[in-house]
Amino acid sequence: MEKSCFIDVENSINSGQVFLWKKNKENWYGIDGQDVLKVSKSGRIKSYNNTKTDFFRKRDDIDRIIKSISKDSTTRKAVKRYLGLRIIEQDPFQCLISFIVSSNSNIQKIKNSLENISRKFGNRVEFENKEFFLFPKPERLAKAAISEIKSCGVGYRAKFIKDAASTVMLKKIDLENLKKSNYQDVKREICQISGIGNKVADCVMLFSLDKLESFPLDRWMIRILERYYSGRFELETKTVTEKQYEVLHEKIVKHFGPYAGYAQQFLFKMERENYQKKWL
DNA sequence: CCAAGGCCTGAATG
DNA sequence: ACATTCAGGCCTT
Numbered sequence: 001m002e003k004s005c006f007i008d009v010e011n012s013i014n015s016g017q018v019f020l021w022k023k024n025k026e027n028w029y030g031i032d033g034q035d036v037l038k039v040s041k042s043g044r045i046k047s048y049n050n051t052k053t054d055f056f057r058k059r060d061d062i063d064r065i066i067k068s069i070s071k072d073s074t075t076r077k078a079v080k081r082y083l084g085l086r087i088i089e090q091d092p093f094q095c096l097i098s099f100i101v102s103s104n105s106n107i108q109k110i111k112n113s114l115e116n117i118s119r120k121f122g123n124r125v126e127f128e129n130k131e132f133f134l135f136p137k138p139e140r141l142a143k144a145a146i147s148e149i150k151s152c153g154v155g156y157r158a159k160f161i162k163d164a165a166s167t168v169m170l171k172k173i174d175l176e177n178l179k180k181s182n183y184q185d186v187k188r189e190i191c192q193i194s195g196i197g198n199k200v201a202d203c204v205m206l207f208s209l210d211k212l213e214s215f216p217l218d219r220w221m222i223r224i225l226e227r228y229y230s231g232r233f234e235l236e237t238k239t240v241t242e243k244q245y246e247v248l249h250e251k252i253v254k255h256f257g258p259y260a261g262y263a264q265q266f267l268f269k270m271e272r273e274n275y276q277k278k279w280l
Numbered sequence: 281c282c283a284a285g286g287c288c289t290g291a292a293t294g
Numbered sequence: 295a296c297a298t299t300c301a302g303g304c305c306t307t
Contacts, residue, residue: 016302103303109290110302155288160304197304218302240303241282268302 004063007043007056008084014279015269017088017207019111033091034134036127048127056086069256069263074228078266092175094135095208099200100160116152141165160195167193179210198245206261215252215260224271
């Protein structure tokens with residue numbers, strides 16, 4: 001198979017980008033907003049209601065991107081090991097809520113909470129004789145009681161979820177429109193939603209708003225930078241303050257270039273596998 | 281601008 | 295058993 005069109009479905013889904021996915025025999029089934037996707041081993045997509053989507057970003061010139069981000073031996077190793085790993089372009093609202101839920105949490109729990117949210121507030125559909133719950137629309141979450149949202153296991157994030165849903169419902173923020181804006185503007189916009197800081201914003205922007213220079217800096221990525229790039233990306237404070245995050249991101253884009261987000265995904269995947277962390 | 285403390289929750293650790 | 299810690303952070307003092 002040609003390198004440029006190969007998609008490693010398994011590793012792409014199991015890399016902390018999406019959560020509402022499960023495997024059934026050879027295929028992966030997942031929720032993407034108001035659609036259900038079935039992805040075959042080769043990356044062929046069949047969907048419940050044919051929403052237009054480029055889920056695996058086939059439009060990206062992956063060879064060029066890989067060449068562009070391969071700036072050091074660590075990245076080159078990660079890219080080689082996880083060839084076919086892709087950035088996923090998912091439904092923006094689902095992505096927004098997913099990463100609000102993700103803060104101060106872990107993959108297992110995020111998945112659990114999101115499944116509860118879909119089951120409780122999303123529409124039930126049948127696809128290939130299987131039952132699915134679509135991701136709830138903004139209106140539904142906006143009008144939900146905080147206590148109802150809390151019952152999904154999200155704790156103090158319940159209010160963030162409700163507020164974020166209201167913000168989208170009232171079109172104070174137009175997610176689709178943000179795809180056309182630049183990195184700085186989008187980040188400023190969505191960081192106004194409470195529950196969304198730098199890291200969550202970068203995830204939302206990278207995985208749903210077409211901002212490939214986003215480089216989510218969580219504990220893992222900080223650890224990776226310390227371990228493999230000693231000195232180059234030094235933190236000047238003990239904790240990652242807002243200012244430090246910004247400074248660090250500038251250095252990162254200077255090093256990895258405009259597709260830094262892809263580098264992040266390869267590095268993240270490699271390090272998590274090294275530590276045998278569980279995925280979905 | 282930075283540091284410290286609090287926050288839901290459940291799995292892991294002592 | 296039971297308490298404490300920790301996990302893909304963020305918000306408030």
